[in-house]
Structure formats: structure tokens, C-alpha cells
Amino acid sequence: MIDYSKELNEEQLKVVTSGDGPCLVLAGAGSGKTRAITYRVAYLLSQNVDPKNILLVTFTNKAAREMMERVQELTIKDSEKTGVYLPWSGTFHHIGYRVLKKYATLLGFKNNFSVLDGQDSLDLIKLCIKVEGIDRKERRFPSPKVIQSIMSYARNAETTIQDVLELKHSSFLEIADTIKRIAEDYRNRKKTANVMDFDDLLVYWYLLLLKSESVRNKYAEQFKYVLVDEYQDTNKIQASIINLLASHHRNLLVVGDDAQSIYSFRAADIQNILAFEEKYKDAKTFKLETNYRSTPNILKVANEVIANNINQYEKSLKSVLDEFAKPEVHAFQDQAEEAAFIVSRIEELFSEDVEPKKIAVLFRAAYHSQALEMELVKRGIDYDYRGGVRFFERAHIKDVLAYLKILNNVEDRVAWSRVLNMQVGVGPVAVEKLLQFINDSEEPLENLEETGSVLGAKGQVGWNDFLQIFLPLLELQKENEESSTGDLIKTILESKYKEYLENEFPDYRERIQDLEQLSVFADKAEDLNSFLAEAVLQEGFNNAPTGNVDSDEKIILSTVHQAKGLEWEAVFVINLASGQFPNDRALREAEGLEEERRLFYVAVTRAKKFLHLTYSLSGGFNNFSQGPSMFLEEISSSLVDVNDISGGTVWDDINEDDSDLTQINADSDDDITYVPEDSGGGFLKDINDL
Numbered sequence: 167m168i169d170y171s172k173e174l175n176e177e178q179l180k181v182v183t184s185g186d187g188p189c190l191v192l193a194g195a196g197s198g199k200t201r202a203i204t205y206r207v208a209y210l211l212s213q214n215v216d217p218k219n220i221l222l223v224t225f226t227n228k229a230a231r232e233m234m235e236r237v238q239e240l241t242i243k244d245s246e247k248t249g250v251y252l253p254w255s256g257t258f259h260h261i262g263y264r265v266l267k268k269y270a271t272l273l274g275f276k277n278n279f280s281v282l283d284g285q286d287s288l289d290l291i292k293l294c295i296k297v298e299g300i301d302r303k304e305r306r307f308p309s310p311k312v313i314q315s316i317m318s319y320a321r322n323a324e325t326t327i328q329d330v331l332e333l334k335h336s337s338f339l340e341i342a343d344t345i346k347r348i349a350e351d352y353r354n355r356k357k358t359a360n361v362m363d364f365d366d367l368l369v370y371w372y373l374l375l376l377k378s379e380s381v382r383n384k385y386a387e388q389f390k391y392v393l394v395d396e397y398q399d400t401n402k403i404q405a406s407i408i409n410l411l412a413s414h415h416r417n418l419l420v421v422g423d424d425a426q427s428i429y430s431f432r433a434a435d436i437q438n439i440l441a442f443e444e445k446y447k448d449a450k451t452f453k454l455e456t457n458y459r460s461t462p463n464i465l466k467v468a469n470e471v472i473a474n475n476i477n478q479y480e481k482s483l484k485s486v487l488d489e490f491a492k493p494e495v496h497a498f499q500d501q502a503e504e505a506a507f508i509v510s511r512i513e514e515l516f517s518e519d520v521e522p523k524k525i526a527v528l529f530r531a532a533y534h535s536q537a538l539e540m541e542l543v544k545r546g547i548d549y550d551y552r553g554g555v556r557f558f559e560r561a562h563i564k565d566v567l568a569y570l571k572i573l574n575n576v577e578d579r580v581a582w583s584r585v586l587n588m589q590v591g592v593g594p595v596a597v598e599k600l601l602q603f604i605n606d607s608e609e610p611l612e613n614l615e616e617t618g619s620v621l622g623a624k625g626q627v628g629w630n631d632f633l634q635i636f637l638p639l640l641e642l643q644k645e646n647e648e649s650s651t652g653d654l655i656k657t658i659l660e661s662k663y664k665e666y667l668e669n670e671f672p673d674y675r676e677r678i679q680d681l682e683q684l685s686v687f688a689d690k691a692e693d694l695n696s697f698l699a700e701a702v703l704q705e706g707f708n709n710a711p712t713g714n715v716d717s718d719e720k721i722i723l724s725t726v727h728q729a730k731g732l733e734w735e736a737v738f739v740i741n742l743a744s745g746q747f748p749n750d751r752a753l754r755e756a757e758g759l760e761e762e763r764r765l766f767y768v769a770v771t772r773a774k775k776f777l778h779l780t781y782s783l784s785g786g787f788n789n790f791s792q793g794p795s796m797f798l799e800e801i802s803s804s805l806v807d808v809n810d811i812s813g814g815t816v817w818d819d820i821n822e823d824d825s826d827l828t829q830i831n832a833d834s835d836d837d838i839t840y841v842p843e844d845s846g847g848g849f850l851k852d853i854n855d856l
Contacts, residue, residue, distance in 0.1 A: 187448060190451045215390065221254045237252055275357065279362055282363045305627065428768060493778070497808075533557070562677045590631065651685075736774075742779050
């Protein structure tokens, strides 16, 4: 039998035994939320609640399997018999599919409808674009992936395509009517073909519950207990579905942490959890604040930073572990110096018997990893990259390198093929014609306008697009021999290639940031030829076979978003510089600063024993001078050890009386002093101390 009082702490026990009615469980990082929710299910089963009367909803298949396995282990332990199977446990999409399979006819579908996978969906959108009379081989138009992301966000956020375009793609507003027609055609074709995509599984499930009172009542009466994991990540449709399913018995227990709500870009709505008590006036609120993961030293930093958020439930994590080393803050002159320190510290951790798999380097955006990746390669340290592709393997990086390779070596047919195949109206046959013409020309770069004469009318469109990108590079190189390779990359970023990125990729903003970082790296190169050689060497190292090295022998590089839910013994959070983390763009968005602070909180609370927070005083696009992140300034100096690369202290305490000082600008030859603005106490940074 389960002895709940012995196997749970006091906070968890209250959730498990007193979770009737509307309940909000605020589960802090590392507080055992999965334990609380699975023991709650086991407790209900021990009270003779029929398994079919329990609905347990999670976000991922992995989480669903883990919870079901734990429930079965607990029920075996409780009854000494076969573990209880929970028939209504799974992801939102999985459960929605089961319901729709039974009642799809009420929505005009047949019960044997199929579900489109991601590629099937893109293929159908591609057909709708073609039917609209748009040939993407002849003119630029948003790719199926971009159209898909626009439609998906609109549906999950319960908003309109017009609103999404105004929010995320203002340059597409002139074709808004066309995009709306494509979306309508896509919807109709799915219905005609008796198919649904993943978003439909939520949208039609919600519509079914709204449209059919009998279906709504059936499930609302059946599910006596509804439990939802990671509630802070639900979108509006998911929250609406849950509210309807719990409307009869009102035994709704949602578990989440508003301080870890970081997915608004996926249409997650933090108001679902923040407004829960307003929605359910009689709700009981439980707080899980006992942390089993991190040392008290790390939690003090996390607590202090997140306390600056206004829209939140106040919590204070408490550790069950002993005091350990204070988190460290390190400032550096540039990103290369920052990367060198991190790799040296990683090597020290190896010597202290910390396994590679227990070390992670986290960053706000993918492009932040570039300098570090290069340093790891130089030192021969293997790493796994989470949340994307390694820097020099990314398609847009290779695109820009191809333009530069042509500039450096006009005979590079591989580079020519890459850039030409990107252009509208230029197919394989046209590429061969162009390459032959270029090969036969004595001065191919001097006669580029003439080169396009070998193409037909459609190909001329693409060739002109290429010229709009490439001719400014030639002009810059001719007029200014002292221009850096970084300037060449900036010129590409200011060209029609930027339009290409927005049309092709939903995450075009992140790709632009990657290229801005590439220009920073390029500015340090001696010349174009040496830059290209270094970039190619990086590609070669990245693609080299790793032999018998498995994932257990590699450190982890990850965006913070991808790191949520994970933990490591040692964590480095890098590029904590002003304008980088928090992200400048996020600061311009409504409630953006608070989500950025939650993201930093997630990063900090991934660490178990060692936490290093680092930033460089110069770097970023245009290599501007930058101070520390405002999040660092929110940390009391007594909570961290602050050192420069040589080990000396560079940040001194500021008296509270000085907390209203603002940043002092100075010429590059003068001292540059950074002080916090309304930071409530923090540190004084002087660049000369480095």
C-alpha cells in the first residue's frame, strides 16, 4: 500500500488528498510536479474512482508515457496486482482524435477521416497556392511553410489571419486577401478529402463540444476528474476545451508554473493560468515550492530575478540541498574571449569528474552559439546541439557563403549552382546554360547583365533578383578595397535576399540574426579568402565522423526554449548582454520583457550545482559596445561571485541611493561606465577593470 504521508512532502500531499473542485497547482521548477499529479491519480483510483472517469492531459507523447508508467507502477504497488490502465490519458491531440473518430459526422466529416502529417499538409498548401494562379518559380510568394505557420498561429490563438499578418508579417499585408483565399481553399480541400491536420484535431474538437450539447454533456458527465499538466503552455482553444469538459463535476486540477511560461510564439496564453482564480472563484490554490534539483545558492538568484515580474503568482523556491558554490558572473571583452573561458572551465569540470552529458551551455538565440562552437571544435570537444542545426550547417549561412565564394572565385560552380537554384524561373537547364556562358566568358563578373541573355522570360526574373543581391557586392568591393568581409555580409542582408528569407522561412527573423552574427565573425578575418577558408574548415569539423563517441560523452549546447524540463549538474548561460538577453525585439512586444525574464528564470533553474552567467562587453551586429543584461543587474551582488577572466572582481556594490543612475555614454577612447537604471541595487561595471 502507498503511504502517501511518507512518500510525499507536505505541499504535494495537500494536492493529492485535497484536490477536489477547481484547483490550481503552482509547481515551481524542480518541485516534483509529475510526482504530485501521478500520485493524485493513484489516490483517486484508491478511492474507487473508475479509470474511465479520469481525464489526464499532457503536452507530449513522452510526458504521457512517463505519467502512465508511473501511475501503473503506483497502482501495482498499491494493489499488488496488475497496474491500472488509464484509457483517457494522453496529449490534447491524441484525445481529440479519439473523440472526433466517433463524432466526426456531426461536423461534416466521415468517421474514417485521415490525419495529415506535416509534409502532407505542406503539399496540399502548395496545391492551393498553385490553384490560386501563383507560380513560385516565376515570382516570389510566401512558401507553403510560411503560409502554414500563419494559419496555424491564427487558429491556435483564436485570432484572424489579418491580425497575424499585422503582428508578424506586415510586409505581406498587400497580399492578405490572397493568403485568406488560400487558407479557405485549404480548409475546403481538407473537408472534401475527408482529412484533418494537427490543428484541426483541436479546432474541430472544440467546435464539436460547442455544437453538440449531447456530446458535450456526455464527456462532461463522464470525466469526473480532469487533470492537466503544463497548464501554462495551453493556448486559448485548449483552455476552452478543458473548461467545457470540466463543466459538470468541476473537479479540474491544473498543474503548471506561470514563471516558466515561455511559448507565446506558439500561441501559448499565460492568461489561462494567471486568470484561473478569476474564472473559478472557488478555486483552491496550492504551491509546490520545495525544490529537489538546485542548491540554495542557485535558487536565491532565480527567486530574486523572477520577483521583478508584475504579472505573476508570487513563489519562493526552497532547496532541500546544502549550500554550495555561489553562481559566478563573468564579463569579457568580446565573444571569442567569452568562448575561450567557457571551454577552459568545461575542461576543468572534466578534470573534476563531471561527465560531459551533465554539462550544458544555454543561450537565448541560436546565433549566440557561433563563437563557442568554433572554440569547442578547436579544442576537440564533442557536443550535441539541441534546438536546431549547428551554425555553419544552416541553409542561410551556406547561401551567403556561396555568394561570397563566387566573389572570391568566379569559377566555383558549386557556389554558382546554389545561388542560381534559389532564383525564381531558374531551373536545372537554365543553371547549366548560365554556367556554360560564365565558363566561356573571359571576364564573367564584368558582363553579368549580358549573361542573363541566355535565359527565357521566366529566367530573366530570377536572374534580375540575383543581380540585385550580387551587384552591390561587386560595387562595394570595387569602390572600397578596405571594406571588410563583414560589410559584404551586411550588404547581402540589405538586399533582396532578406525578402527571400521572409518568403521562405517562418523563423526568418532568427535567420537574419544568424547572418548578423556571421558578419561579426567575418569582421575579424584578415580578408575574404581567409574568412571563407575558416568557415569551410568549420563545416568540415562539424561533418567529421565522431567515431565511437556517443551522446553520453558529449556536452549539450541548447537554446533555453529547448532546455525547459531538463537539468544538468553544470550550466553556462551565455551572451547575457544588453540587447541580446533580453532580446531587443521581444522588448518591443506587449508583455515581452516579462516573458524574457521567465526565460532567464528557466535557464537558471536548469542548474543543479554549478551556474556560470557570462557576457561580453563588445559584440553583436555592428560590433557595438554593450553592457550587461538588465537581468544581471537585478541580482544582488552578495548572491554571486563576479570575476573577470583573470579572476579579479570587476563589479562593485552600488549603494541603494545610487540606484536611479542611468547609463553614461562615452567616446570610444574614454572610460565607459554602466550603472543600473532603477535596478534596486546591483553592480558597477568599468571596462578598464577588464
